[in-house]
Amino acid sequence: MPVEEFVAGWISGAVGLVLGHPFDTVKVRLQTQSTYQGIVDCVVKTYRHESVLGFFKGMSFPIASVALVNSVLFGVYSNTLLALTATSHQERRAQPPSYTNIFIAGCTGGLLQAYCLAPFDLIKVRLQNQTEPRMQIASSMPRYRGPVHCASSILREEGPQGLFRGSWALVLRDTPTLGIYFVTYEGLCRQYTPEGQNPSSATVLVAGGFAGIASWITATPFDVIKSRMQMDGLKGRKYGGMLDCMASSFRQEGIGVFFKGMTLNSARAFPVNAATFLSYEYLLRLWR
Numbered sequence: 001m002p003v004e005e006f007v008a009g010w011i012s013g014a015v016g017l018v019l020g021h022p023f024d025t026v027k028v029r030l031q032t033q034s035t036y037q038g039i040v041d042c043v044v045k046t047y048r049h050e051s052v053l054g055f056f057k058g059m060s061f062p063i064a065s066v067a068l069v070n071s072v073l074f075g076v077y078s079n080t081l082l083a084l085t086a087t088s089h090q091e092r093r094a095q096p097p098s099y100t101n102i103f104i105a106g107c108t109g110g111l112l113q114a115y116c117l118a119p120f121d122l123i124k125v126r127l128q129n130q131t132e133p134r135m136q137i138a139s140s141m142p143r144y145r146g147p148v149h150c151a152s153s154i155l156r157e158e159g160p161q162g163l164f165r166g167s168w169a170l171v172l173r174d175t176p177t178l179g180i181y182f183v184t185y186e187g188l189c190r191q192y193t194p195e196g197q198n199p200s201s202a203t204v205l206v207a208g209g210f211a212g213i214a215s216w217i218t219a220t221p222f223d224v225i226k227s228r229m230q231m232d233g234l235k236g237r238k239y240g241g242m243l244d245c246m247a248s249s250f251r252q253e254g255i256g257v258f259f260k261g262m263t264l265n266s267a268r269a270f271p272v273n274a275a276t277f278l279s280y281e282y283l284l285r286l287w288r
């Protein structure tokens with residue numbers, strides 16, 4: 001089993017993560033808190049109240065976990081394609097796999113990465129939603145002191161299953177949309193690359209960026225539900241389950257609720273995934 005894809009997936013994921021985290025924090029707050037009037041209001045309030053550090057809340061755990069999550073995504077994707085088509089990463093330029101096989105491999109990678117991502121993503125979302133500034137007076141201390149304290153509090157208060165709250169919505173968000181992610185990336189690379197050659201850096205950047213946008217646009221409805229389910233349980237249970245969360249969000253806020261954060265998801269997706277795919281392709285060529 002080739003391991004290069006796992007390592008390249010890890011490093012490229014870390015590059016993308018740092019670039020996109022401030023966008024992600026604003027998006028999570030807009031999806032789960034009703035105190036903000038829009039993107040600008042959320043950015044201004046976060047900056048005034050918490051300084052620039054507020055945008056990077058909850059980042060240390062994803063940085064630690066991206067090794068596992070992104071390497072599972074890219075490693076499982078590439079190895080599933082190897083199993084389906086008997087071609088390695090290098091051979092796939094000369095013998096391009098069908099889009100059906102790419103979609104199946106992407107969905108498989110998405111499904112497995114969602115399970116690894118679930119507890120880390122939950123902790124990230126809980127920490128991102130703490131709006132207290134870092135320098136604190138004792139009366140308004142944030143509930144969680146950091147990722148380890150957050151994980152141990154959830155384990156104590158909600159049990160081990162508490163760490164997987166929202167994981168069904170996460171699986172539904174990531175399985176089909178990662179199929180779309182890799183199909184879009186490969187489709188655009190093939191479109192702008194002469195047959196049998198490797199795509200240029202510009203092509204990889206553009207194809208990676210648009211793959212990110214296409215996948216995040218389709219992922220946003222379940223992304224909203226996932227974030228709400230993950231925040232549920234903090235102050236008692238509001239929803240009876242994922243379907244109840246969907247129905248009650250729809251009843252209270254209308255159809256628009258499923259598109260909350262779509263602009264930010266798309267704006268974040270381009271640079272994050274352009275950088276992710278560029279570093280992934282570059283590392284694999286370097287090690288060949």
Ligand SMILES: CN(C)C(=N)NCCC[C@H](N)C(=O)O
Pocket residue numbers: 013016017020173174177178181212215216219269272273276
């Ligand atoms: C739509 N979804 C869930 C994705 N495209 N996921 C792949 C993750 C790529 C990158 N780390 C990111 O956060 O955009």
